Amino acid sequence: MVKTEIRKQPDGSVHATIVGKIDEHFDGKDILKAADGANKVTLKMDGVRSISSLGVRALEAFMLTLGKREVVLEEISSAMANQVTMIPNLLGNATVLAAKLPFLCPSCGSEGAFAVPYQPNASTTHAPKCPQCGAKMEFDGFSEEYLPR
Numbered sequence: 001m002v003k004t005e006i007r008k009q010p011d012g013s014v015h016a017t018i019v020g021k022i023d024e025h026f027d028g029k030d031i032l033k034a035a036d037g038a039n040k041v042t043l044k045m046d047g048v049r050s051i052s053s054l055g056v057r058a059l060e061a062f063m064l065t066l067g068k069r070e071v072v073l074e075e076i077s078s079a080m081a082n083q084v085t086m087i088p089n090l091l092g093n094a095t096v097l098a099a100k101l102p103f104l105c106p107s108c109g110s111e112g113a114f115a116v117p118y119q120p121n122a123s124t125t126h127a128p129k130c131p132q133c134g135a136k137m138e139f140d141g142f143s144e145e146y147l148p149r
Contacts, residue, residue, distance in 0.1 A: 001021060002018055003019045004018050004019075004030055004031060005017040005019075006031060008038075013040035013041065014035045015042045015043075016031045016042070017044040018031075018045045021052070022050070022058065023058070024052065024055060026058040028065070040071075042073075042074055043074065044075055045077060046074075046077050046100040046115070051079055051080065051083050056083060059090065060092075063092040072097065073095065073096045076096055076098070076118070077099075078100065081099040084096070099116060099122075100114065101116060101140075101146055101147075102141060103127065103137035103140055104138055105132065105137050107130065108130060108132050110131070110133070112131070112137075119147065119148065120147060
């Protein structure tokens with residue numbers, strides 16, 4: 001189940017946060033209603049924990065319904081990033097700014113999810129410092145499964 005928080009911005013654009021599991025029940029109608037007449041929609045999707053196979057279809061349909069608006073994804077979760085690398089047209093013409101991805105500290109073993117720019121090699125060029133010991137963290141996975149090439 002997905003929860004959304006929607007805010008209209010002073011410039012007329014819409015900012016929506018989407019949290020939870022995207023499945024066949026996702027339609028984004030509340031976001032579409034709020035975006036009626038808006039030229040820009042900004043989505044924060046770092047709280048999307050998973051996307052089912054039918055959820056992929058539902059998300060793709062939602063993105064298509066946003067039409068010609070400027071769509072910016074502030075931050076996407078690792079689940080979203082993984083789906084986008086497998087299905088490049090999933091997000092239509094949306095611009096993805098950052099992805100919240102898993103990192104591991106080789107010095108102290110601390111783990112966490114941190115936002116990095118959604119660009120090739122960002123898992124190494126923008127690797128965060130460990131909040132526990134200050135060492136440079138390492139990406140916990142294969143970057144080609146989460147970031148563009």
